[in-house]
Amino acid sequence: MAPPTGARPGWSRRAQYGLFFSFLAIVAGVLVGAVLLGLSIYAPSAYAGVRGVALDVTAPVSGSLRAVTSTVTGMVTGAENYWDAARQNGALKAQEAALRRQIIEARAILNENAQLKAALQLRERTPVAVANGRIVGSSFESQRRFAVISAGRSDGVQVGMPVRAADGLVGRIVDAGATASRVLLVSDRANVVPARLLRTGQAVISTGRGNGTIDVRPLEVGRNPFRRGDIVVTSGTGGLYPPGVPIARVMKLDDDGAIAVPMADPADASFAQVERPYEEAALAGEPAAPTTNAAATGPVDGGR
Amino acid sequence: MGRSALAGKSQIGRGPRTIAPFVAAISIALASLLGLLPLVAQVGWGPSFGFLMLLAWRLLRADAFPGWWAAPLGLWNDVVVGEPIGLSVFVWTLAMLLLGLADRRTMWRDYWIEWLLALVLLFIGAVVRWHVDALMGAHNEFHVIWPPLIIAVLAFPVAAWAAARLDRWRLGR
Numbered sequence: 001m002a003p004p005t006g007a008r009p010g011w012s013r014r015a016q017y018g019l020f021f022s023f024l025a026i027v028a029g030v031l032v033g034a035v036l037l038g039l040s041i042y043a044p045s046a047y048a049g050v051r052g053v054a055l056d057v058t059a060p061v062s063g064s065l066r067a068v069t070s071t072v073t074g075m076v077t078g079a080e081n082y083w084d085a086a087r088q089n090g091a092l093k094a095q096e097a098a099l100r101r102q103i104i105e106a107r108a109i110l111n112e113n114a115q116l117k118a119a120l121q122l123r124e125r126t127p128v129a130v131a132n133g134r135i136v137g138s139s140f141e142s143q144r145r146f147a148v149i150s151a152g153r154s155d156g157v158q159v160g161m162p163v164r165a166a167d168g169l170v171g172r173i174v175d176a177g178a179t180a181s182r183v184l185l186v187s188d189r190a191n192v193v194p195a196r197l198l199r200t201g202q203a204v205i206s207t208g209r210g211n212g213t214i215d216v217r218p219l220e221v222g223r224n225p226f227r228r229g230d231i232v233v234t235s236g237t238g239g240l241y242p243p244g245v246p247i248a249r250v251m252k253l254d255d256d257g258a259i260a261v262p263m264a265d266p267a268d269a270s271f272a273q274v275e276r277p278y279e280e281a282a283l284a285g286e287p288a289a290p291t292t293n294a295a296a297t298g299p300v301d302g303g304r
Numbered sequence: 305m306g307r308s309a310l311a312g313k314s315q316i317g318r319g320p321r322t323i324a325p326f327v328a329a330i331s332i333a334l335a336s337l338l339g340l341l342p343l344v345a346q347v348g349w350g351p352s353f354g355f356l357m358l359l360a361w362r363l364l365r366a367d368a369f370p371g372w373w374a375a376p377l378g379l380w381n382d383v384v385v386g387e388p389i390g391l392s393v394f395v396w397t398l399a400m401l402l403l404g405l406a407d408r409r410t411m412w413r414d415y416w417i418e419w420l421l422a423l424v425l426l427f428i429g430a431v432v433r434w435h436v437d438a439l440m441g442a443h444n445e446f447h448v449i450w451p452p453l454i455i456a457v458l459a460f461p462v463a464a465w466a467a468a469r470l471d472r473w474r475l476g477r
Binding site for chain 1: 337339340341342343344345346347348349350351352353370371372374375378379383384385386387388389390391392393394395396397398400401404433434436437439440441442443444445448449451452
């Protein structure tokens with residue numbers, strides 16, 4: 001049976017017009033949506049104010065709920081810890097002894113490093129912490145990877161600043177409200193971080209894959225330099241991220257690169273630290289083009 | 305006649321609530337708020353709760369709310385959840401439009417056809433989102449849309465159940 005030529009609710013002109021105008025209203029809604037979407041794709045700064053205010057209003061809600069969930073998970077893990085306390089105690093003691101030996105070694109290296117740097121008269125910049133914030137939520141409804149932290153412009157946070165946790169790099173600020181801001185995580189596809197392999201010092205590039213893992217690839221074509229368990233750290237190229245911050249650990253090799261998992265899991269790290277960009281110029285907009293590897297580090301600030 | 309008086313619950317004074325015309329919209333707006341749950345995830349696996357609720361209501365009743373309300377509800381979802389502003393406005397009103405066309409084509413409706421329609425619309429929404437992400441600089445591989453899409457399709461019956469319960473409540477049945 002062919003469909004009727006039109007949805008006619010009867011002979012009433014009023015009902016017919018009503019149906020027609022509601023159809024027009026929906027079409028208008030589609031068009032308005034398309035225009036708004038086009039604006040947020042091609043002129044994202046147009047909504048900076050709205051998004052900032054929305055963050056300020058919604059982050060405290062997530063924040064207060066977050067306290068509840070972390071208490072519950074804390075109770076569960078606390079009970080788990082009691083479950084095999086004796087075995088854990090032994091393991092921790094062994095670990096502590098190993099760490100103590102490593103600390104002594106590291107201290108010696110640090111000393112030597114300081115002497116060598118003094119000899120070379122290297123200018124040392126220590127990253128300055130701007131603010132600390134709780135990680136209160138994330139974009140779990142989307143394949144873009146964002147987290148919301150409870151620190152905003154009133155704490156000195158600005159769009160573009162790098163964010164790190166104790167374990168490693170978290171990402172960078174993309175939206176800043178007065179009391180809360182949104183972080184583009186390193187596992188997001190649009191977040192490209194210039195990095196290097198900790199073991200060999202080889203320059204690599206780290207790109208999120210949108211599914212919680214990170215794609216790492218060497219800058220120079222050649223043999224696959226990765227091994228399972230390798231640590232990838234920031235290189236400081238591009239001036240945004242401070243060098244030497246751990247990003248990810250390699251889990252699986254593929255033909256010319258590797259898949260890695262982020263070191264700082266925002267789900268575990270409840271606190272994040274917002275820092276100044278390594279070079280102040282990086283905040284002004286486009287990162288200062290590095291003299292080497294300019295092509296590969298170009299998209300460092302490409303997202304959003 | 306006398307039997308109804310013997311029935312346990314009184315049928316007298318029952319009828320649509322005063323807020324009946326707004327129950328659907330309110331429940332969709334509240335479903336959007338679920339996006340504020342403090343779930344910190346490395347993987348975006350969650351369904352868009354607002355969109356699920358909108359589809360559930362629209363598939364349950366074509367007249368639960370005027371179709372163009374999808375636009376302001378979508379804007380609310382974008383602002384609250386932190387999506388690119390305009391994404392839900394576009395996808396939600398497009399879904400209203402497509403379901404309006406589907407209403408004229410389908411000869412009969414049962415639960416399976418509604419689930420299938422929901423699947424198609426959720427897939428369209430996921431593809432639009434994937435394209436928008438790519439335009440905004442996140443060229444994800446296409447297969448990342450499957451796990452959240454499967455979860456959303458499996459979560460649709462829950463939304464449909466919630467919408468049906470709310471519908472009975474709002475009409476006082």
